[in-house]
Amino acid sequence: MPIQTTIFREYDIRGLFQQELHQRSVKLIGYHLGERIGGNKIVSIGYDARSHSPQLRDWLTSGLNAAGCTVLDMGMVATPVNYFSNYQKIGSLLSDSGESNLQDPHLEASPDASIMITGSHNPPEYNGFKITLNQAPFFGKDIYALGDAIINDASREIPDNTKRTLIDVKTPYINFMVKHFSHLQGLDKKIVIDCGNGVAGTVINDIFNQLSFDYTGLYCEPDGTFPNHHPDPSVEANLADVKVVLEKEGDIAFAYDGDADRIAVLTHKHNIKGDQMALLYTLGMENPTVIGEVKCSQVMYDELERRGATAIMYKTGHSNLKVKMKETNADLACEVSGHIFFKHRYFGYDDAIYATLRMLELIHQGIDIDQEIEALPQVFSTEEIKVETTEEEKFAIIDAVKQLLQDPPANFPTIKNIIDVDGVRINFEHGWGLVRASNTTPVLVTRFESTDEALAKEYERAVNKLILLAQNSVQGSGFGVQNEV
Numbered sequence: 001m002p003i004q005t006t007i008f009r010e011y012d013i014r015g016l017f018q019q020e021l022h023q024r025s026v027k028l029i030g031y032h033l034g035e036r037i038g039g040n041k042i043v044s045i046g047y048d049a050r051s052h053s054p055q056l057r058d059w060l061t062s063g064l065n066a067a068g069c070t071v072l073d074m075g076m077v078a079t080p081v082n083y084f085s086n087y088q089k090i091g092s093l094l095s096d097s098g099e100s101n102l103q104d105p106h107l108e109a110s111p112d113a114s115i116m117i118t119g120s121h122n123p124p125e126y127n128g129f130k131i132t133l134n135q136a137p138f139f140g141k142d143i144y145a146l147g148d149a150i151i152n153d154a155s156r157e158i159p160d161n162t163k164r165t166l167i168d169v170k171t172p173y174i175n176f177m178v179k180h181f182s183h184l185q186g187l188d189k190k191i192v193i194d195c196g197n198g199v200a201g202t203v204i205n206d207i208f209n210q211l212s213f214d215y216t217g218l219y220c221e222p223d224g225t226f227p228n229h230h231p232d233p234s235v236e237a238n239l240a241d242v243k244v245v246l247e248k249e250g251d252i253a254f255a256y257d258g259d260a261d262r263i264a265v266l267t268h269k270h271n272i273k274g275d276q277m278a279l280l281y282t283l284g285m286e287n288p289t290v291i292g293e294v295k296c297s298q299v300m301y302d303e304l305e306r307r308g309a310t311a312i313m314y315k316t317g318h319s320n321l322k323v324k325m326k327e328t329n330a331d332l333a334c335e336v337s338g339h340i341f342f343k344h345r346y347f348g349y350d351d352a353i354y355a356t357l358r359m360l361e362l363i364h365q366g367i368d369i370d371q372e373i374e375a376l377p378q379v380f381s382t383e384e385i386k387v388e389t390t391e392e393e394k395f396a397i398i399d400a401v402k403q404l405l406q407d408p409p410a411n412f413p414t415i416k417n418i419i420d421v422d423g424v425r426i427n428f429e430h431g432w433g434l435v436r437a438s439n440t441t442p443v444l445v446t447r448f449e450s451t452d453e454a455l456a457k458e459y460e461r462a463v464n465k466l467i468l469l470a471q472n473s474v475q476g477s478g479f480g481v482q483n484e485v
Helices: 023-036 053-066 079-087 142-150 168-179 202-208 238-251 274-284 298-306 316-329 352-364 371-373 394-405 453-474
Strands: 013-016 044-048 070-076 112-118 126-133 190-194 216-217 252-256 263-266 289-293 310-314 332-334 340-342 385-390 415-419 426-429 432-439 444-449 482-484
Touching: 013 112, 023 053, 023 216, 044 053, 044 079, 044 426, 053 070, 053 112, 053 126, 070 079, 079 112, 079 168, 079 352, 168 202, 168 274, 168 352, 190 202, 190 238, 202 216, 216 238, 216 263, 216 453, 238 252, 238 263, 274 289, 274 332, 274 340, 274 352, 274 371, 289 298, 289 316, 298 310, 298 371, 316 332, 316 340, 332 394, 340 352, 352 371, 385 453, 394 415, 394 426, 394 432, 394 444, 394 453, 426 453, 432 453, 444 453
Parallel strands: 044 070, 044 112, 190 216, 190 252, 289 310, 289 332
Antiparallel strands: 013 126, 112 126, 252 263, 332 340, 385 444, 385 482, 415 426, 426 432, 432 444
């Protein structure tokens, strides 16, 4: 079968099982990725609940073995458990049920890479790979270069070789969480969680049980067909069930995406967004450095600086934020969608289970979450709005928007300044508008915010007109704006 270049994305490798992620393409991914793994060439692999994930593991393992790697298999895990393996000594992960031919010096080292097989929050027919090399994300130009190498080597035949060493990462991960949050033992709150039949349930019940939490768990059994609702907690409709239980019997609720690196936090009054979570989490930090993506509210940046924190605006994307965190030695990073990255007391990657425990810790400390949210300046924000385009046109349209902003239309709202770290974020007198090209789909993403609801709509109309002008100048047609649902 042919190898599709479209599977090589900005942050990961992703595609349809069998149509795009098939035996040839996945074995070649394993082989060429294995060629890039240095050190002892030891790589840990985990996978999500999708029915085809074990098959992808076998094909990937064959490619890695062909490249001379040693493969460690942690089985079905949450993505943050996979990330966690990069910071553990290999000897502490070896499973009693598995044979190992690893050399003694290797047992004191950490894996040189990890690969998580996951389709995240995408429909069941999708799957993919999130890759970490030397404790850093493998993304962007490195993924595109990997794709080029694979396309140029598409005729290579790689034999089946599923030799691997079984490891247990879930147990040390659970033990870490229970130890670090032992002060929450028997927390006097009724908690509701919705795992969405993703892989959060492979660890969170054990953690909550060992901490003697009073909780109700919804859809904690992993099922890659996602029979109850789609595992994307940023979509309001997917929170319907957890809200019902919260209303009846809970004090606070949490929901997770398919691979448990993204979180939703709900109280009786609020669905707390990622940028609001960041403001809550920093209440317990002294002069932190916090990175937010370009979609984050201006309230977050202003409030952080008012508190004496250092606030940095950067590109959207979990890989981008991890790299920027390491560069700036930041304590925390966030995306509006619920990716929360803790370096403060943790390892600097996005982990929804850890974020849950840090939120419960705030409650344990007596912080009234609703009161903190309601004390923030009130602004009116749109949800993310997607503007359909094509892969070929989307970045050209952003360039055209930047060009038009050098001499905007006469009736365009007054511009204070422009931030172009990721697309274009236009700061107006009483708010801002954003237009950026998605790195993963053929759309532009827009968002608007103002202290006045009518102004937010005015900014939206003005920027949408500018997008249409830019689109026309790039020579295309058929734009449609749709609210993300």
